[in-house]
Amino acid sequence: MGRPPCCDKEGVKKGPWTPEEDILLVSYIQEHGPGNWKAIPSKTGLLRCSKSCRLRWTNYLRPGIKRGNFTNQEENMIIHLQALLGNRWAAIASYLPQRTDNDIKNYWNTYLKKRLSKKLEEEKEGFSSISSSSSQKKVVMPRGQWERRLQTDINMAKKALTHALSPQQNNNNNNNNNNNNIESLSTSSSSSNSNSNSCSSNNNNISSYASNADNIARLLKGWMNNNNNNNNNNNNKGIIGIKGSEKFDESLLYGNDEECLESCSNNNNSLSSEFSQSQEESKPEIGEVLMPFHLLEKWLLDETIM
DNA sequence: AAGTGCGACAACCGCGATTAC
DNA sequence: TGTAATCGCGGTTGTCGCACT
16 A cells, blocks of 8 residues: 555645745744644645645744854854764754754755865875875875774764763753753743853854745744743744754853763753664773763864865 | 856655654 | 554755856
């Protein structure tokens, strides 16, 4: 028995969304909140399938999305996380709450991946030229060894973070952080918790909102303010634009080691769960020497990209 | 000015996971 | 408990705009 299509092929509009369609969708979500996507086409009169509506909302219309150029910091985070998590864009996006998984995926596929490949090529060329010249100071490994080291280092990175985020290091702050999650990530809140502080710098960049989403954002502005008061009751539904229950804390990646570990242990287990899956592939062994996070960061940044 | 190539990004498709009944 | 409906994710495609020839 084949899987039925998510929507009728006939009578369903495809292609770019018009501003009118956007307004219809946003108006409905303003009133009813996101969710129940199946009902949206019939309720709104949109000739779109439910999937298309959901995608349009999550990738483009929902408030809190930052558009435009990626900052160096964001870029580095993506590189870090991609190295550690692979192409799990939704998981990566959960640590860049103003970016959508689609956005990150596109950026990776169209820019970062090529840049990394180029860098790799340069390193290989550098090796071949350097190896022919004994006067160079830099010690370069043979090709196979370099690749093996790369794989080893990635595994070490996984293990180090798995260790850092292991359940025994978690304390009882999870609930508090969960409650603060949505608030700290909202565009207008001025919460005093550490998570909101870590996000505040990003919030300054929301002005880069682009194109007709500006208009939609204005429509939503008042609604957002109303909803901010209700967020605690909405748990993790992501109404103001943070999907799922996953959490963001830049100190995970940019703080010093102690801050990082502290932060990791205070977080909910979103990252832990990510790495627990990786852990299955390469479980750390007892007594193994673990690499400090700043060394991983240095390696990833110094030797992969720049 | 027209044609071509390429980058950026919105949107679609198919599959697996989850939820509802 | 089984099945269908729905949702979410990742890979891929299509389209647009810009730069270059």
